[in-house]
Structure formats: C-alpha cells, structure tokens
Amino acid sequence: MRTIKTLSLLAAASFLSSAAFAQNNPETIQGTTPLGDLSQYRTWSVGVNVGILNQTNLFHFAQRGNSEMDTNFGFSAYVKNQLTPSFGIKAQYLGGKVGGKNTSGNGFESKVPFSLALSGEYLFGNTNWRVFNGVLKPYAALGLGVMSSTATIIEGGNKTEQDNLTKLYVPADLGLKFAVTKDVNIDLGYQLNFANKRFDGVVNGNFQPDVFTYIHAGVEIALGSKQKPYLGNSNPVATMINDYTAKYDEVKADRDRLNAANNELKAQVQSLSDDLKDDDGDGVANKFDKCPNTPAGTKVDGSGCPLPEMKNETKVIEKIVVTDEDRKVVDEAIKNLEFDLGKSTIRANSFASLDRVAALLIEKNFSLKLAGHTDNTGSLQTNLRLSKERAESVKAYLVSKGANASRIEATGYGPNQPIASNANAAGRQANRRVEFTLY
Template sequence: MNYSTIKKTAVAASLVAALGFAETAQAQTPTVFGGRSQYRTWSIGLQGGITTPNALIGGNNAFGNKVGYFQNKVGEYYGITIRKQFSHSFGIEVEGNRGHIKTYNHDLSSATEGPFAARSAKTEVNWAGSLNGVFQLGTIDFLRRENAVNFYAKLGLGAMAYNPVQYANNDFTSVVFDNKGNWGDEILGDRDAVGDRNFRLTAYVPVGVGAKFKLSEVVALNLGYTMNFTDDALLYGPKGGSHTSKKDRFANVYGGLEFTLGSRDKENLTFTNPVATLYDELKDPSLRNEVEALKQRVSTLEGTVDQLGKDSDGDGVSDKFDKCPNTPAGTVVDGSGCPIKFPEPVVQKEATQNAYYAPIQFEFDSSVLKTESYSTLDKLAKELRDANSSVTLDGYASAEGTEEYNLNLSKDRANAVKQYLVNAGVAASRINANGYGEANPIASNATEEGRVQNRRVEIKK
C-alpha cells in the first residue's frame, strides 16, 4: 500500500473510532432500560453469499478503453463476524471473508482493445478483514419483541489480499495475465514491479445495509448487501487507456446465521428497544398499582394543603386556626382571627363592690371550673354553712361571639359555681345564680388580657 492508502486508512479508522466512542459514551448514560450487564452483548455469525463487480452507486468498473466491457458474473464469498453490542443502537464488528470475484466481457470484438486482450477475469480474495461500526436503524413489532426484525447499516475500514487472473476467453481457461508469486512492494499501476508474494494488498471501505430476523433467543437470520470500495486499480488486473488509475469496487450479497453468546437468562441487547421496555413496564400491574397509590397519596397531600390554606372569611387567618370565623370583610384581626378592638375610655367598676371574695375565673368559651378555684370555693362553702347565710353569684363573659351565646355561657358559669357549693353542703335555696353575658366588663375587651378578666363569676352577699 502506498502513502495515499495509509492516509485514507488513518482517516477512516479515526471516523469509525469516533463513532464508536460517541455511541459508547451514550450507552453509559442512564437510559430507560438497565445497563449492559443485564443483557447479552456478544455474538458470532457465519455468512455466505455471492459477489458482483458492480456496486449500486458508481456504475460498472472500468476495464480497457471503454466503460462497460466487463459484466456481472457471480462469484462465491463467505466469512465470519464477531460483534460486541454497546447499546440498543450501536455495536462494533470484526468481519473476515474470502472467495472470488468474477466478470466477463459480453463484447468479444472489443476485447482486442485491452492491454492483454482479456475477455474475462477472476479475482481470488485470499482474505479480507475489516472493523465495522454497526448502527441499528429500527425494529419491527418491538412492542411484543417476538419475531422481531432489525434493520441496520454498517461502515468500516479493512484490508484485503487478492490476486486477479485475466483470460482470453469467457470460460476462464486461457490465462493472459496472472501475477501470482510476483507481487511485491509495487507502486499502484506499476506493472513491472517484481516481488515474491502470491497476493497483492490493498485497503477497502465496506458500506452496507441489512436486516436481522430473530428466530429464537439465541439465533437470528442475517441478510445483507455490502459495497466494497478499494484503494486499488488492479482488483481485476491491469487495464489501459484512461481507466488505468481508476479505483475498483465490488459488492457482495450474503445471508447467514448469527448466534448470541452468554446466559439464556438474559435478553439479547441487539433486539432490545427502550420504547418496548417502557411499554412493558406500563403494562405491569404491580407498577400500575404503585402509580395509582402514589396518585392517591399526592391527592391526599394536595387536599391537606388546600385545607390548611383555606380562609373562608378572607381575614388572613386559615380556617383551621381561626377562632372567630366569618368576620366582616376589612376587619382588623389578631393572630387567632378575632377582631381587634382598639382601647376606649372605660369606667372600670370596683371588682370588689359588694363582694368579699375574688372573682372565679374561666377559660375561653368554657364553663368548667379551674382546679385553682377549688380552695376559694371550699372556704366559701364552710363560711356559708357555719353562718347559715346566703350568697349571690353573678356570671359574665368576654365580648367574643354573639350576645345571646355569651349570656347563656355566663349563666352556665354561675351555675357551675352554685353546683360546686351545693355539692359542698350548702343549701341550694341560699344560693342565687345569675348570668349577665358581656355586660359590666371590668377590663377592656379589646385586649386578650382584658378579656381574660371578664370571663368570671363574682361572689356577692
């Protein structure tokens, strides 16, 4: 091979390597399906087919002084492949082949115009090896992954050893050119170069397409077509005229079987499709139940958040913490949602007027006696029993809520104190219990401190 061949080889090798590394890096990125370790990624294939001196692109190979002298004649071609799949869409393949490429001249009269008056040629390919990048283009029926068909394309770079033999007739019997045993370090087109090799070396670029039919979890039928572009003008032997330096090409059609290696418990990555995997997962009842449960939890959480944030009266305090619901719009409220009443001049009455005991205090919206009141009431009960005297109990409430509700609450508070005294041995007839609601406040209802003092029962003679 000359310098041009070496340069093209390096460029093509760089291209294949770059594509390989790019796909490998992509395969290492997490995808919807698991990593390569859960799949079978190695395979070996056996293939056989035929060759033709023409390719789909570029027309016929030039031979002699006119284009079209030599026509297709079928030659046998067979080989082996070893492939490593890096992702569902890309793999690297080593391919080796050998066989023959044949052609013949349909116009016998024009054969005399060639340099050796050759009417046919047969090229023996002793070996051809290439490194290919294989790109999966698509798959049919991937939702079930049964009887799947995968389409692919491949691009590679290789080297081959060959020997062309030219004949004076079309039955390959009368040899007019055979350089076997004399090939050497010849310069392309130099027919006088002498060596001792049986085969000439050249680089070539295989470009092909094909389809794989999944026959089982292990075996696939592989059908394909490859065009091989060589870096040599002597693939079919020497030719004259303007075609002396034109690079030759050939194509091969093949069929074969590919065997996936590895444990049968794992899927074949070649026929794995992320969309199919996602489809299968969506059909999985357990996963569906999990998704539904997650939806329910999210719905419950959203409901809780809505409930916590609900503010029916729009006072800025959520209903859950609003102690004074339904306040009028625009009302200034405190942290519990109750209206703030700004201090006004209040004539405070003497808390002890006509009273000889401190008022009994109560919690907000409650008529239950505090335990701290028991000692005062026990002392009062003893005094009433000893003196055989009477007492008046006046109940009050703070200004939260309606007046009617607070009136009843104040009566309940006075009766709670009366009941305690009765239980302590004081005759009920000597106890007068009254309720006055929000009336007669002893402190301002605009502050919580004042409202605490107004929740009381006063003890009077």
C-alpha cells in the first residue's frame, strides 16, 4: 500500500515541477513555417507502456472498504494522431487484473482481458511562451471507452466467478512526457479509470462508479519520415522565431550581395576615371602622355611632348571657312579609317587619307574634334577606354604629320551615342567609328 502511494505522489510531483526542468530542443522546429499545413510534420505516433493496476487512488474514494490492495501488473498500447502541437486524439488498449481485500479477508479480483478507449490528450509544454521546445511536457487526457471484465468475489475463502460483462468506462490521465530525441518520448502517467456495471462484482447504488488506477511508464515513438519534425514535440512560438531568423538571414545576405556589387561598380568607375585623367592639362591623358608635368600653355604633340619652336611666322587667318572640298577630305578619312580588332592601332590603308587631313589642318589652321564611338558589345568600361584610345591614336598620328596638337580635341563616348541599332551586325559596324568635326 505504501509503495503504491509513493509511486502516485512521484508521478504527481513530476507533473507539477516540469516547468522547472524545461530545456530547449531546437531540432524539432527545422523545416517548418508559421501557419504551415500539417504536411510539414509527422502527426502519427504509437506508444506502449507497463505499470501497476489497483483499486487505490490519491483521493481514497470508491474503495469499498478494500484497504488491502493487490499489486498487479498491467499493460497498454495506443495509437495517436496529433492534430495541433498541443492536442491529439489517441485510441488506447488496456489489459490486466485488479484486486483487493478488506480487513476480514473478503475481497475481489477483476480480470480485464480487453478494453478500448478514445481519448483527447492535451500537452501543456507546447504552449509555453518562455521555453521554445521543452524537453519535459506535462499532459492531461480524458476519454470514453468500452471494457470487457470478469469479476471474482472472494468471501470466507470461497471464490465465486461472475459472468463476463461489457461496460463503459472513462479513463482520465495526468502524466509527463520526456522528449529524449525528436522521435521518441518517455511517458510517465497516472490514469484513473471510472467503470460501471459491477467492475468489482458489487452492485453500486446511486450510480456510483467503480474506480481503479493505472500507474505506468512507457515509450512513445513518432511514425513517418525522419526528415520531418514530430508535431507533438513542436512549439508554434519556436517555429515562428525560427522562420523569422531564416528570413532575416536571407535579407541580410541579399544586402551583402548588393553592397558587394556596388563596391565593384565603384571600383570600375574609379579605374575608368584613372585611365582618362590628365594631370598636366595638356590634352593628352596620363596613360598616353610620354612627357608628364609639362608647363601650362605648352603646345604638345600627340604623345604629350612639347612641339619644337616654329621659326616661320604663323599665318593668321582672319576668317576660317570650311568648304565642301574640305569636308570631302574629312569624309574620305572617316570612310577609310580602320583599326586592328579590339585595339587602337590604325591600319596602314588608312594613312593616305589621314595624311590629307593633316595637310588640311596645317594649311588652313583648322581646329578638329575627334569623337570615338563603339557598339555595345563588351563592358561599358572597356568600350569607353577603347573609344578614347582610338580618338587619341588618330590625334597622335595627325600631330606626327605636323598638325597642331592644341587644335585637336580627342574624346571617347563608348556605346553612349549610337547612330544605328546594335541588334544586328550592320548596325554594330556603323556604330564603331571615329567622327571628325572641322571648325
């Protein structure tokens, strides 16, 4: 009797103190989302347990004077479908034998070969907002079932077996589940069973039921793919936090990628700026300037070096007029101008028409603007650099033939000023050009 009471008190104490021993189990929230459907989880589980069946209970009611309890082993198994993290429906089988005697030696034995009950089970641990996924989960269950039992009356040393009876009974459970893994729970429980129809062989008055207890320990195992968490070991709060964290990490990763792309673009712009930089202001970029740091106002050739002093007097043209013949010379040079593929090197068959342009510049003291252009094939940085280099290359050639470098302006526009569509080869060919403007 004392042993039974001790086990009952331990079960109750474990239930009441579970919050103090709660721990986190983050494995149970992987791969789930808030408000997600049940397909994200495993919802079915099976459980088996063994324990002690007797007529005592914590409240000492409905004992019929049978104070000397027999301690008999019982066993049960159940199948459960978890409908929410906190609530599930289980079908439970219970079997065994219950017995007891009073102080005069009279008593009873009741064999329970079969019982089946359907119960609703509520898990308190999965509604805890302070502990995401508690390892210790107190629970309560209440159900209704059908039981087959045979009672034997013991009186004066004689045993009288009564007929087998089928009756309704109500199982009420309090217990504690210990989540040892995301698939397995240890189950400790205290079950009160309320039965009618002479469970102990005695006719009860005033609809008073017979009561017997089942103190048990067992294991519950989740069924299904181990890639999914078990719903009975999941806390909605933990799922919400996990989903928020994952989305925050994704946004942070996108931000880092955008920052990296922005830094790369800044580096390209800086490189392009460095290529076009002209520190001494002589009209020749540092990249092509063979004589850097020339004094301000110094006339230089296409390579950035000072021109030799001209001994002959410079002709002063009061009014500069560009004739149609002059434009024909320039147009012919534009038409015949060719470069090596992807380079700023002028091909030899372009020299003759360029020579005529140089002679025209010297003779009439024209100013000339050279504008380099490309198609949109390749990167913007590469095309801007190539267009500038080709314009500078034409300027250098003209200066080498005696043209005044200070009257020649070389600019590169890359693909930014197309004169035809870049969608076809003919259009791209037309866009790869160096324009000559006399003035």
